[in-house]
Amino acid sequence: xxxxxxxxxxxxxxxxxxxxxxxxxxxxxxxxxxxxxxxxxxxxxxxxxxxxxxxxxxxxxxxxxxxxxxxxxxxxxxxxxxxxxxxxxxxxxxxxxxxxxxxxxxxxxxxxxxxxxxxxxxxxxxxxxxxxxxxxxxxxxxxxxxxxxxxxxxxxxxxxxxxxxxxxxxxxxxxxxxxxxxxxxxxxxxxxxxxxxxxxxxxxxxxxxxxxxxxxxxxxxxxxxxxxxxxxxxxxxxxxxxxxxxxxxxxxxxxxxxxxxxxxxxxxxxxxxxxxxxxxxxxxxxxxxxxxxxxxxxxxxxxxxxxxxxxxxxxxxxxxxxxxxxxxxxxxxxxxxxxxxxxx
Amino acid sequence: xxxxxxxxxxxxxxxxxxxxxxxxxxxxxxxxxxxxxxxxxxxxxxxxxxxxxxxxxxxxxxxxxxxxxxxxxxxxxxxxxxxxxxxxxxxxxxxxxxxxxxxxxxxxxxxxxxxxxxxxxxxxxxxxxxxxxxxxxxxxxxxxxxxxxxxxxxxxxxxxxxxxxxxxxxxxxxxxxxxxxxxxxxxxxxxxxxxxxxxxxxxxxxxxxxxxxxxxxxxxxxxxxxxxxxxxxxxxxxxxxxxxxxxxxxxxxxxxxxxxxxxxxxxxxxxxxxxxxxxxxxxxxxxxxxxxxxxxxxxxxxxxxxxx
Numbered sequence: 001x002x003x004x005x006x007x008x009x010x011x012x013x014x015x016x017x018x019x020x021x022x023x024x025x026x027x028x029x030x031x032x033x034x035x036x037x038x039x040x041x042x043x044x045x046x047x048x049x050x051x052x053x054x055x056x057x058x059x060x061x062x063x064x065x066x067x068x069x070x071x072x073x074x075x076x077x078x079x080x081x082x083x084x085x086x087x088x089x090x091x092x093x094x095x096x097x098x099x100x101x102x103x104x105x106x107x108x109x110x111x112x113x114x115x116x117x118x119x120x121x122x123x124x125x126x127x128x129x130x131x132x133x134x135x136x137x138x139x140x141x142x143x144x145x146x147x148x149x150x151x152x153x154x155x156x157x158x159x160x161x162x163x164x165x166x167x168x169x170x171x172x173x174x175x176x177x178x179x180x181x182x183x184x185x186x187x188x189x190x191x192x193x194x195x196x197x198x199x200x201x202x203x204x205x206x207x208x209x210x211x212x213x214x215x216x217x218x219x220x221x222x223x224x225x226x227x228x229x230x231x232x233x234x235x236x237x238x239x240x241x242x243x244x245x246x247x248x249x250x251x252x253x254x255x256x257x258x259x260x261x262x263x264x265x266x267x268x269x270x271x272x273x274x275x276x277x278x279x280x281x282x283x284x285x286x287x288x289x290x291x292x293x294x295x296x297x298x299x300x301x302x303x304x305x306x307x308x309x310x311x312x313x314x315x316x317x318x319x320x321x322x323x324x325x326x327x328x329x330x331x332x333x334x335x336x337x338x339x340x341x342x343x344x
Numbered sequence: 345x346x347x348x349x350x351x352x353x354x355x356x357x358x359x360x361x362x363x364x365x366x367x368x369x370x371x372x373x374x375x376x377x378x379x380x381x382x383x384x385x386x387x388x389x390x391x392x393x394x395x396x397x398x399x400x401x402x403x404x405x406x407x408x409x410x411x412x413x414x415x416x417x418x419x420x421x422x423x424x425x426x427x428x429x430x431x432x433x434x435x436x437x438x439x440x441x442x443x444x445x446x447x448x449x450x451x452x453x454x455x456x457x458x459x460x461x462x463x464x465x466x467x468x469x470x471x472x473x474x475x476x477x478x479x480x481x482x483x484x485x486x487x488x489x490x491x492x493x494x495x496x497x498x499x500x501x502x503x504x505x506x507x508x509x510x511x512x513x514x515x516x517x518x519x520x521x522x523x524x525x526x527x528x529x530x531x532x533x534x535x536x537x538x539x540x541x542x543x544x545x546x547x548x549x550x551x552x553x554x555x556x557x558x559x560x561x562x563x564x565x566x567x568x569x570x571x572x573x574x575x576x577x578x579x580x581x582x583x584x585x586x587x588x589x590x591x592x593x594x595x596x597x598x599x600x601x602x603x604x605x606x607x608x609x610x611x612x613x614x615x616x617x618x619x620x621x622x623x624x625x626x627x628x629x630x631x632x633x634x635x636x637x638x639x640x641x642x643x644x645x646x647x648x649x650x651x652x
Contacts, residue, residue, distance in 0.1 A: 070556050071555075072552050072555045072556050074547075101558050101559075101560065102558060103558070104555070104556055104557065104558030105556070105557045105558035106558060109556070110556045112549065112552070112553065114549060117548065117549040117550065118549045118550055118552070118553045119550055119553065120550040120553075120554070120568055120571075120572070121550070121572070121646070121647070121648060122571050122572055122575075122645065122646060122647060123568075123571075124647075131557065131559065132557060132558075135557075135558065135559050135560070135563065136558060167647040167648070169647075169648050180553075183553075183557065
């Protein structure tokens with residue numbers, strides 16, 4: 001992989017809108033206790049065949065952004081308050097629900113973290129895959145089941161013919177995730193969102209699932225948005241990375257740059273907290289403090305209470321996105337110090 | 345599942361034996377003389393008492409009597425009343441009416457209860473939800489005879505929408521109002537059960553998946569959410585059908601229906617031991633069978649449950 005392939009919005013030929021473009025998205029949850037600002041001005045874009053990894057800890061807004069793209073936010077309490085989500089130039093947020101529904105499954109598809117709870121326990125896996133063809137393509141039940149069988153074979157489920165009428169609880173975790181994938185890619189969508197697809201699986205199975213996703217993406221030239229908190233997964237599969245913190249993107253970069261030249265203290269902290277074989281026996285680095293409550297995000301840079309570089313300006317001014325390099329930007333006033341490695 | 349059903353059927357034998365014995369003992373342990381007042385104003389003649397004593401083996405010890413009764417029962421002989429009527433004839437006359445009334449009540453409670461529960465569960469906290477909660481609470485708090493007389497007066501006498509009482513032969517049209525009264529309490533429970541079950545399931549992960557698949561809302565709710573929410577409700581309705589088939593003394597009384605409830609009530613008052621034992625045993629059997637059907641249905645609805 002080369003850096004020129006990374007396809008940031010700037011790399012796309014003028015006039016062609018990106019496959020999927022999220023622009024200045026704001027999402028908030030209105031609860032009895034107050035308003036939680038889950039997503040605060042997220043922008044990212046993805047093209048066909050490209051993999052964007054969205055990185056961040058729990059509550060950073062990465063899943064909420066994905067749910068807003070799919071249109072599966074729990075509303076209420078969740079509301080998109082600002083921004084746009086354009087699929088091939090058409091704003092999904094402006095579409096009536098009846099039209100938007102036809103995009104789900106057909107053009108945009110999503111797989112979830114916990115395949116057991118995400119599959120309906122009372123219908124056979126074949127029925128649930130076949131449903132895609134019956135609803136979107138008007139196929140008969142038996143034709144749908146034939147398609148379901150083909151898909152189960154495609155995602156390498158052993159003895160698929162015997163298992164097509166089995167129920168989700170009769171499969172192992174990895175097999176269930178394969179079924180989720182089969183269901184998501186059934187109608188050959190252009191964009192696939194994978195929300196922590198391997199978190200609930202053990203390590204050997206994780207690698208198989210990632211390999212399968214990667215292979216399907218290559219064959220079908222899909223845009224893949226991979227939501228994860230696992231930096232190890234990212235390095236192998238992603239073309240570019242967006243790091244999220246407290247509902248915003250703090251750093252965006254081609255995957256190689258993130259590891260070579262992190263330009264945001266939070267990214268730097270994440271990288272430093274990966275266990276390493278050559279550091280065995282030493283204490284593992286941890287970012288001090290806890291993420292802010294989304295109901296009370298601190299003024300200025302949201303990361304400032306936990307940041308070693310923080311000065312007065314960080315408590316007063318929300319940092320803009322400073323360009324760091326080609327398709328690489330960082331929302332840190334002192335990004336140059338971070339890149340230079342003059343830490344503390 | 346076949347072996348499981350067979351085992352459950354075999355288990356019914358000791359349960360039935362035990363319950364017939366208990367009922368038999370209790371019926372004949374009722375205090376008082378079975379022949380008191382049986383012959384009008386005069387005491388019964390010695391010849392009559394002797395004949396009845398012989399017929400019901402009243403001179404034998406209780407345990408011997410019970411086994412003689414059981415022997416007849418196994419040959420299909422349910423016995424006779426003191427007046428010489430066959431108990432099987434009485435049951436055959438009353439049971440179809442009870443069955444019809446139970447079916448009407450069950451249909452009303454299932455259709456109205458499930459419908460109200462689904463609509464309320466989808467819009468929790470909305471006007472309809474609050475209406476369902478308040479009205480079902482009202483129904484649950486009222487004794488059935490109050491509901492019965494109120495509806496009979498309002499819908500039957502005042503507005504004449506339904507017949508006031510049920511005519512001979514108990515046609516289905518006459519049974520709608522009594523069915524509504526009889527099913528009202530369960531209707532309230534079904535609505536509330538369905539409401540909370542659906543409200544819980546509608547937030548499940550697989551519902552989010554169903555929406556993400558691009559399914560229309562009526563399919564998301566009607567197929568994915570309702571199917572899962574039905575599991576506890578069907579169990580309740582099934583068990584309730586078992587109860588309904590045991591007859592309804594109060595509702596039958598209000599609407600002049602000749603069902604099993606009234607038959608048992610009259611037999612107890614008249615000390616017709618043979619009738620009481622036969623009918624109650626039959627009801628135990630029906631209840632056991634209904635429970636078995638509910639358990640088997642449970643496995644059909646929820647594939648995670650398997651019986652070995």
